[in-house]
Amino acid sequence: MITMAFxxxxxxxxxxxSAKQLAADADNAGLKLPEGxxxxxxxxxxxxxxxxxxxxxxxxxxxxxxxxKGGGIVCLRDENKxxxxxxxxxxxxxxxxxxxxxxxxxxxxSDQMVVRYKLTEGELLPAAKPEVIAKGFDDQNQHAAKxxxxxxxxxxxxxVGAPSNACQLEDRTKGSPGMDPCPLLAMHGGIWxxxxxxxNQDQAKDGYRYATGIRNALAITWNTVENKLFxxxxxxxxxxxxxxxxxxxxxxxxxxxxxxxxVSEGSDFGWPYSYYDPxxxxxxxxxxxxxxxxxxxxxxxxxxxLAFPAHTAPNDVLFYTGSMFPEKYKNGAFIAFxxxxxxxxxxxxxxxxxxxxxxxxxxxxxxxxxxxxxxGIDVVTxxxxxxxRPCGLAQAPDGSLFVSDDSNGRIYRIAYK
Amino acid sequence: xxxxxxxxxxxVVLGVFVISHQESRGANNTGSVRSEPLAKEISGNQPGKTAxxxxxxxxxxxxxxxxxxxxNGSGVPGMFPPLGKGSWAGRDPKELVxxxxxxxxxxxxxNGEVYKSAMPPQAYLTDKEIADILTYIRSDFGNSFxxxxxxxxxxxxxxx
Numbered sequence: 001m002i003t004m005a006f007x008x009x010x011x012x013x014x015x016x017x018s019a020k021q022l023a024a025d026a027d028n029a030g031l032k033l034p035e036g037x038x039x040x041x042x043x044x045x046x047x048x049x050x051x052x053x054x055x056x057x058x059x060x061x062x063x064x065x066x067x068x069k070g071g072g073i074v075c076l077r078d079e080n081k082x083x084x085x086x087x088x089x090x091x092x093x094x095x096x097x098x099x100x101x102x103x104x105x106x107x108x109x110s111d112q113m114v115v116r117y118k119l120t121e122g123e124l125l126p127a128a129k130p131e132v133i134a135k136g137f138d139d140q141n142q143h144a145a146k147x148x149x150x151x152x153x154x155x156x157x158x159x160v161g162a163p164s165n166a167c168q169l170e171d172r173t174k175g176s177p178g179m180d181p182c183p184l185l186a187m188h189g190g191i192w193x194x195x196x197x198x199x200n201q202d203q204a205k206d207g208y209r210y211a212t213g214i215r216n217a218l219a220i221t222w223n224t225v226e227n228k229l230f231x232x233x234x235x236x237x238x239x240x241x242x243x244x245x246x247x248x249x250x251x252x253x254x255x256x257x258x259x260x261x262x263v264s265e266g267s268d269f270g271w272p273y274s275y276y277d278p279x280x281x282x283x284x285x286x287x288x289x290x291x292x293x294x295x296x297x298x299x300x301x302x303x304x305x306l307a308f309p310a311h312t313a314p315n316d317v318l319f320y321t322g323s324m325f326p327e328k329y330k331n332g333a334f335i336a337f338x339x340x341x342x343x344x345x346x347x348x349x350x351x352x353x354x355x356x357x358x359x360x361x362x363x364x365x366x367x368x369x370x371x372x373x374x375x376g377i378d379v380v381t382x383x384x385x386x387x388x389r390p391c392g393l394a395q396a397p398d399g400s401l402f403v404s405d406d407s408n409g410r411i412y413r414i415a416y417k
Numbered sequence: 418x419x420x421x422x423x424x425x426x427x428x429v430v431l432g433v434f435v436i437s438h439q440e441s442r443g444a445n446n447t448g449s450v451r452s453e454p455l456a457k458e459i460s461g462n463q464p465g466k467t468a469x470x471x472x473x474x475x476x477x478x479x480x481x482x483x484x485x486x487x488x489n490g491s492g493v494p495g496m497f498p499p500l501g502k503g504s505w506a507g508r509d510p511k512e513l514v515x516x517x518x519x520x521x522x523x524x525x526x527x528n529g530e531v532y533k534s535a536m537p538p539q540a541y542l543t544d545k546e547i548a549d550i551l552t553y554i555r556s557d558f559g560n561s562f563x564x565x566x567x568x569x570x571x572x573x574x575x576x577x
Contacts, residue, residue, distance in 0.1 A: 048495070141535045170537065172537040174541060241484055341496065342485070345479065381489070382487040383491075384494055406495070
């Protein structure tokens with residue numbers, strides 16, 4: 001690797017020479033991938049790139065959590081078809097996370113609104129003026145991101161994260177009890193359904209609480225084959241900080257699991273009263289509600305379909321429907337794990353894209369790490385040390401997988417030979 | 418033989434001489450107690466090896482602050498601000514004490530980045546813990562600001 005880099009430095013940049021060919025980067029953009037897969041840097045340093053959506057003509061739209069060059073949406077086009085963006089424009093006055101293309105519009109979720117911009121066939125930039133689809137969301141200082149997805153019946157499903165860790169009376173404060181019942185669940189901590197094409201819907205008046213007991217589902221997607229909603233939750237933090245008498249540092253780093261949820265109308269996954277313990281393989285009562293690490297969770301809490309390592313922060317999920325990747329990936333789920341911050345003093349976890357095989361709508365085998373190496377270091381101690389952190393996923397028309405990084409604004413394109 | 422090794426051998430010989438003298442006087446000390454100061458002395462004579470004592474604030478920082486602000490004070494991008502160079506560590510200590518005891522919410526800017534997570538109050542910390550933590554932060558992570566003493570923290574918390 002070092003020799004190659006040295007040679008590359010001595011000669012002219014090999015990437016520049018091969019600019020016209022649709023070839024992967026020599027080092028696969030720094031990623032470790034399974035046999036037969038390759039990667040290239042589609043775009044770099046575009047801003048705090050959160051989620052992304054790809055149009056049928058290959059144009060890419062990326063949401064930024066902080067505006068750059070006056071825009072919160074990055075619009076990218078690969079005009080000379082070399083696999084890399086050569087037209088990059090900034091658009092839209094809002095910043096945020098949620099972004100999807102639906103019915104000829106780019107929908108965008110800022111923290112307190114979901115808006116949409118009309119796309120014109122052949123044009124990269126959407127309309128200048130947005131329309132408001134859903135509004136009235138609370139001003140929150142945590143879990144404020146509004147990702148969303150669409151079903152095939154004209155509905156939009158929006159994650160409304162809870163502005164809280166464990167619904168304590170005083171958030172993240174040792175000794176403060178959990179509020180029972182948790183009043184936040186009325187308007188937060190779940191998934192709200194709206195009409196996809198009705199303007200100015202208000203969360204309280206027009207939104208429908210489709211599912212509850214979900215702390216913050218940044219990863220949310222409609223599985224078009226199973227016609228079902230799936231999501232992953234960011235589990236609660238700091239069991240060990242607030243209950244050191246119940247949890248060691250190691251247990252605090254390993255609990256609770258990040259839950260992969262199969263979501264139906266009326267689902268209740270138990271937050272804040274319960275969390276999923278992947279070692280005991282059951283929902284356990286949260287200490288804020290009288291739990292001791294062993295008492296079972298409240299009976300109405302649904303189990304996840306799969307449990308992932310604690311605090312790894314699943315930021316996006318995508319069911320693969322393309323034909324480029326080998327058969328085993330068809331209809332399976334890719335998940336972008338943003339990476340933990342609160343496993344310290346143990347090493348952090350995540351910072352990779354995982355894959356879960358599915359058959360008939362349920363996981364059919366063990367999950368695996370699909371793409372690794374985003375962080376650029378083997379062991380992440382401090383999240384700030386990670387060079388890149390996977391945040392968003394999108395499937396291109398040719399079946400390649402795009403991954404966005406919100407640390408340094410890199411967009412990766414992963415392809416199969 | 419290097420001069421360091423010569424020094425080392427001299428120290429050992431001297432130490433053994435001192436110990437044997439004390440033993441002959443019928444001292445109650447056990448051998449292990451007496452070898453402790455000897456070990457410290459040897460390490461003190463070796464260049465580059467100081468018996469560095471950990472800053473008292475480090476343990477408290479590790480227990481209460483590290484989970485969010487991280488072991489190297491770098492914080493978490495987009496969530497919790499860093500505490501190193503360019504951060505708020507060099508601000509008026511009175512402000513820093515109040516941040517710890519009352520918490521901090523609303524949008525702030527540190528090193529060109531915007532943060533809007535709320536820091537919960539850590540009012541349960543003792544005056545000494547707060548003084549030690551602030552002094553540690555202000556002298557580590559690339560900072561070198563004046564220490565904060567217990568009397569000052571007491572004064573701030575009493576509202577003066």
